[in-house]
Amino acid sequence: MRLGLGWKLYGDGTAPPPGQVVKPEERLSWGRTAGLGAQHVVAMFGATFVFPVVMGLDPNLAIMMSGLATILFLLVVQGRIPSYLGTSAAFVGSVFAIREAGGDSATVTGAILVAGLVLAASGVLIHLVGARIIVATLPPAVTGAVVMLIGFNLAPVVATAYWPFDQWTGLLTMAFVVLATVLLRGFLGRITVLLGLVFGFAVSWLLDLAFGATMVPDQANEGQFVSAMRVDLSAVADAPWIGLPAFHAPEFHTSAILVALPAVIALIAENAGHVKAVEEMTGERLDPYMGRAIIADGLATAASGSVGGSPTTTYAENIGVMAATRVYSTAAYYIAALVAILFGLCPKFGALVAATPEGVLGGLTVVLYGMIGLLGAKIWVENRVDFANPVVLVPLAAGLVAGIGGVKLAFTETFVIEGIALGTIITLVGYHTLHWLAPADMRPRPLGPRPGGDEGAGLLVGTGDDTAAGYPGGEADEQGADPDDGERREGTA
Numbered sequence: 418m419r420l421g422l423g424w425k426l427y428g429d430g431t432a433p434p435p436g437q438v439v440k441p442e443e444r445l446s447w448g449r450t451a452g453l454g455a456q457h458v459v460a461m462f463g464a465t466f467v468f469p470v471v472m473g474l475d476p477n478l479a480i481m482m483s484g485l486a487t488i489l490f491l492l493v494v495q496g497r498i499p500s501y502l503g504t505s506a507a508f509v510g511s512v513f514a515i516r517e518a519g520g521d522s523a524t525v526t527g528a529i530l531v532a533g534l535v536l537a538a539s540g541v542l543i544h545l546v547g548a549r550i551i552v553a554t555l556p557p558a559v560t561g562a563v564v565m566l567i568g569f570n571l572a573p574v575v576a577t578a579y580w581p582f583d584q585w586t587g588l589l590t591m592a593f594v595v596l597a598t599v600l601l602r603g604f605l606g607r608i609t610v611l612l613g614l615v616f617g618f619a620v621s622w623l624l625d626l627a628f629g630a631t632m633v634p635d636q637a638n639e640g641q642f643v644s645a646m647r648v649d650l651s652a653v654a655d656a657p658w659i660g661l662p663a664f665h666a667p668e669f670h671t672s673a674i675l676v677a678l679p680a681v682i683a684l685i686a687e688n689a690g691h692v693k694a695v696e697e698m699t700g701e702r703l704d705p706y707m708g709r710a711i712i713a714d715g716l717a718t719a720a721s722g723s724v725g726g727s728p729t730t731t732y733a734e735n736i737g738v739m740a741a742t743r744v745y746s747t748a749a750y751y752i753a754a755l756v757a758i759l760f761g762l763c764p765k766f767g768a769l770v771a772a773t774p775e776g777v778l779g780g781l782t783v784v785l786y787g788m789i790g791l792l793g794a795k796i797w798v799e800n801r802v803d804f805a806n807p808v809v810l811v812p813l814a815a816g817l818v819a820g821i822g823g824v825k826l827a828f829t830e831t832f833v834i835e836g837i838a839l840g841t842i843i844t845l846v847g848y849h850t851l852h853w854l855a856p857a858d859m860r861p862r863p864l865g866p867r868p869g870g871d872e873g874a875g876l877l878v879g880t881g882d883d884t885a886a887g888y889p890g891g892e893a894d895e896q897g898a899d900p901d902d903g904e905r906r907e908g909t910a
Contacts, residue, residue, distance in 0.1 A: 424748045425442060425443050427445055430446030431446070432742075433744070438698075438699065439743065440746070441699065441701075441745050441747045444748040454756060457738055457752075459611070460501075460735050461483065461503040461735055465504045467610055468509060469727045470770060472508070474522060475663045475726070477662035477760075477766065478725060478726045478761060479761075481662055481758050481762065482717075482720070483729060484754035484757030484761065485721075485754070486502040486714075486718075487502045487751075487754040489720065490710070490713040490717055490731075491747050493709055493710075493712060497706050498709075499695065499749075500732070500736070500750070502732070503730065504730075505680070506785065506789055508677060508680045508728045509567075509786070511528065511567075511676045511679070511838075513571065513574050514838075515528060520670065520673050521668075523667055523725075524667075524673045526667040526725050527667035527673065527722070529718060531677070531719075532681050532722075533721070533722055534715065535715070536685065536718060537716050539711060540712030540714075540715055543707060544707070544708025545708070555682055556848075557799075558797065558800075559682075559813075559844055559845055560686045561793040561795075561797040562793060563679055563682045563844065564683050564792050565790050565791075565794065566816070566820040566837050568793065570821055572787075574786070575779060578775075580776075580783065582775035583776025584779075585624070586620050587776045587783070588780065589616075589780065590616060590620065590780025591780040594612075595784060597612055598784075613777075614781065621774040625648055630644040630646050631644070631645065631646075632644055648772065650772055652768045653772055656764040659762060659764075660763075662764070662767065663725065666725070672834075675834060675838045676836065676838045678841075679837045679840075680837075684728075684730055686796075687730055688707075688730070688731055691731040691736060694736055695736065699745050714729060718730075802861075806859065808852055808860065808861055812846075815844075817840060819839050819843050820839060820841065820843075825839070826839055
């Protein structure tokens with residue numbers, strides 16, 4: 418089987434001239450390739466270790482597993498789809514729900530593992546049947562609602578878990594990220610989370626110097642406050658330079674697994690959008706590899722969860738680096754993956770990440786969680802979803818309020834479906850049931866993306882989780898047939 422490990426030197430190994438690209442199976446000189454690999458590491462870095470921190474998982478392990486996951490992905494897609502797999506934000510809401518219900522990290526990673534296997538199985542089905550099944554099962558109306566559920570379910574977390582610890586640091590960090598996202602251009606504009614983290618650390622350190630300790634909520638005693646410094650690097654000094662990250666075995670609980678499964682919908686849409694974005698940039702037909710990409714991400718997520726790591730997904734930041742450099746060589750991704758593995762073997766780095774002040778996380782997450790939720794609205798807008806049609810409006814309205822409002826459906830004292838899981842079930846089942854029962858003139862018909870809109874993954878700066886608007890459709894699938902007989906994404910009637 419061809420694994421895409423042989424690269425042909427592009428020209429004389431220098432950067433491509435205007436209008437030319439370096440294809441995935443080509444490479445620049447090894448020195449330039451190493452430089453590009455370093456750019457990919459920086460691009461994925463911020464989100465890949467921020468999201469494990471907010472999920473309560475080991476950032477060192479997440480970084481290391483992102484490197485291994487990227488290598489696995491490239492091997493499964495046979496080197497045809499250059500992508501980096503970093504930590505997925507699609508699971509953050511599910512993880513908080515699991516922890517709120519009393520689950521620990523083992524329960525969390527057990528749910529992540531099962532979700533990864535379900536994602537991989539979905540990829541197998543897509544590979545066998547054709548990419549058209551994505552449009553049929555997950556039209557943009559449904560996908561947008563699920564993504565919105567995932568993001569907006571996290572709003573209370575910001576207000577209660579991070580922001581109260583240091584509201585002024587949070588406010589300044591939030592303002593920096595907002596301004597940097599708009600004002601910075603090019604590569605810097607794609608690493609605003611990392612820049613915001615550094616800014617927040619600096620602000621916290623200056624506030625400690627100027628005002629000393631601050632009163633923060635006592636996590637051990639609800640309603641009580643304790644005095645603490647914002648920046649505490651004592652654990653960093655004690656940590657060794659070289660060592661293995663903290664592994665742990667997963668545990669499996671049905672209720673936790675059901676909470677995590679809706680993230681699979683977001684990952685399918687995200688991977689599909691990223692494949693189409695790469696296809697558009699490289700000019701190579703990648704539909705036959707759509708299923709492989711989803712299989713690879715599923716296997717990577719399951720492998721990461723099996724040792725206590727974070728879920729993975731393809732990263733828009735790294736796709737943005739390719740778009741800026743016009744170099745799509747997978748050799749640069751292999752170098753980036755190896756560098757990430759080396760970072761994961763440095764406990765001192767993990768201790769530094771774990772020392773991130775809560776106020777800084779509050780400032781970052783208030784932006785990131787909102788952006789995740791608004792991606793759902795972006796999917797609706799780009800695909801012209803018609804909310805005047807009750808077939809669309811009613812199930813989505815019910816699912817969103819049930820999911821975001823915390824409605825519970827209790828079957829027994831220990832088996833309860835709520836939050837994202839319940840909202841997703843109501844949306845998915847309700848939409849398809851009404852679509853089946855409605856008269857022909859009421860059934861939503863696909864209109865495709867808005868003219869001039871984004872065909873691929875819309876770049877969500879700095880998060881790595883820019884869930885795309887589903888599979889664009891309208892391309893030939895593996896069997897050479899049009900995925901949906903000329904009809905594209907679900908839109909207005």
